[in-house]
Amino acid sequence: DRLELPYSKRAKLTMNPLASKLLELMESKQTNLCLAADLKEADAILELANVTGPHIAVLKTHVDIIEDFNESFILRLKKLAKQHRFLLMEDRKFGDIGNTVSLQYRHGLYKIAEWADLITVHPVSGASVIDTLKKSVENISEPRGIFLVAEMSCEGALTTGDYTKSAVSMAEKASDLVVGLVSQSNLSAQPGLLQLTPGVKLSKSGDGLGQQYNDPRSVINAGADLAVVGRGITQAPDGYLKATLEYKRELWNAYEERINA
Numbered sequence: 232d233r234l235e236l237p238y239s240k241r242a243k244l245t246m247n248p249l250a251s252k253l254l255e256l257m258e259s260k261q262t263n264l265c266l267a268a269d270l271k272e273a274d275a276i277l278e279l280a281n282v283t284g285p286h287i288a289v290l291k292t293h294v295d296i297i298e299d300f301n302e303s304f305i306l307r308l309k310k311l312a313k314q315h316r317f318l319l320m321e322d323r324k325f326g327d328i329g330n331t332v333s334l335q336y337r338h339g340l341y342k343i344a345e346w347a348d349l350i351t352v353h354p355v356s357g358a359s360v361i362d363t364l365k366k367s368v369e370n371i372s373e374p375r376g377i378f379l380v381a382e383m384s385c386e387g388a389l390t391t392g393d394y395t396k397s398a399v400s401m402a403e404k405a406s407d408l409v410v411g412l413v414s415q416s417n418l419s420a421q422p423g424l425l426q427l428t429p430g431v432k433l434s435k436s437g438d439g440l441g442q443q444y445n446d447p448r449s450v451i452n453a454g455a456d457l458a459v460v461g462r463g464i465t466q467a468p469d470g471y472l473k474a475t476l477e478y479k480r481e482l483w484n485a486y487e488e489r490i491n492a
């Protein structure tokens with residue numbers, strides 16, 4: 232079963248070079264933390280990335296909330312990612328027809344295809360979107376991967392039942408490009424697919440806006456390979472480095488217990 236295998240073993244069982252790279256860097260940096268850098272200023276994100284970089288596996292962005300987005304921000308972020316060995320994920324949650332998604336991925340202000348190792352995609356429009364993205368990444372020299380959103384963390388999300396099941400089968404059939412699933416529960420036994428779980432805080436709670444949080448141990452036991460923490464770190468009262476180290480330790484300990492169970 233996926234949940235009992237160490238990341239290092241799973242790195243050899245994937246069909247996607249980026250998934251292998253991710254699993255290997257998680258193992259060597261001993262971190263399964265994905266930081267949601269949901270800040271509005273480019274410099275603030277760069278500082279956050281520089282301080283937390285050595286302790287995270289993935290830095291997840293929503294570039295469309297940055298007020299002063301510019302090309303030099305991307306160049307500096309890429310440099311930090313290389314220096315501290317973390318991957319960049321743009322959480323765009325693409326959800327349109329293939330042609331539109333391909334245009335949104337490559338063009339416009341953000342040119343996501345040029346810098347994001349990973350992106351998120353809603354499976355709502357079906358497998359044709361993945362086929363189109365496969366064609367889009369053919370022209371990119373670096374490896375690219377996508378996470379399909381199979382389940383959302385918020386109260387009342389419509390990602391249930393057959394929708395979620397279809398998302399899993401879409402991911403399993405396209406595991407050369409699909410690196411994993413965004414989900415709250417253990418949906419696929421495939422060792423090459425990673426489970427990315429958002430909605431994580433030190434204690435079970437909510438944000439008053441629909442977000443539902445579970446604690447690090449619970450999400451790892453529910454199958455998470457990468458846990459997404461945003462405000463738990465960016466709004467931590469004692470500063471974000473201390474919080475990053477705390478989440479990193481809790482998540483890694485829970486993972487070690489899981490594989491040794």
Ligand code: BMP
Pocket residue numbers: 267269293322382383384385413429430431442459460461462463
């Ligand atoms: P926070 O820990 O501050 O609640 O942030 C969670 C992050 O994860 C946000 O960037 C949000 O867009 C993302 N996310 C989520 O919360 N739930 C999902 O189901 C999918 C997400 O990508």
